[in-house]
Amino acid sequence: ETGVTQTPRHLVMGMTNKKSLKCEQHLGHNAMYWYKQSAKKPLELMFVYNFKEQTENNSVPSRFSPECPNSSHLFLHLHTLQPEDSALYLCASSRSGTGGSYEQYFGPGTRLTVT
């Protein structure tokens, strides 16, 4: 399935590095999301973009910086991360910017390890 793609699939970075995660959706959706999934915890919503505008920032530390240049692409820029930021980062998209009304479709995720 290639509806929502994410790169890279795996990333190991040091605490002083700067890296970016990329997400692309081919479903014609207008809303995109970043989630974090840590071991034994539920998915945590990080950011929501609706028609390229950020509509939700769920108290995420500033070391995570999202960017949405258009409705099909979403980036998550990472800098000076902490080891506790190691997790699976999932991108999702949906038809509606309301987030809750329509089903969300997920990409395969980027498994991030901060050393």
Add this chain to the structure above:
Amino acid sequence: RKEVEQDPGPFNVPEGATVAFNCTYSNSASQSFFWYRQDCRKEPKLLMSVYSSGNEDGRFTAQLNRASQYISLLIRDSKLSDSATYLCVVNSGNEKLTFGTGTRLTIIP
């Protein structure tokens, strides 16, 4: 109280059996409900939406009980391929999806 609560399991069920999961939610204003499945080290995938009148998709049946604020998922004639973690997902009324921690199911041959 958590916004969405699920029994984490694990549920170990013989192949061919019927298994049911419940999920409770705290916000009575919640409007949309979904079941997702997540395989080990993979992304969540939509299994089915849950409609007020209940709905069925093959071997899967979803029910919503607004009065008691829970949703359920019933799997009949379980297959080995049904082994996964099942995530209860609720629109918690603030235009965000809230995910449960998931119920782990293993189908035993």
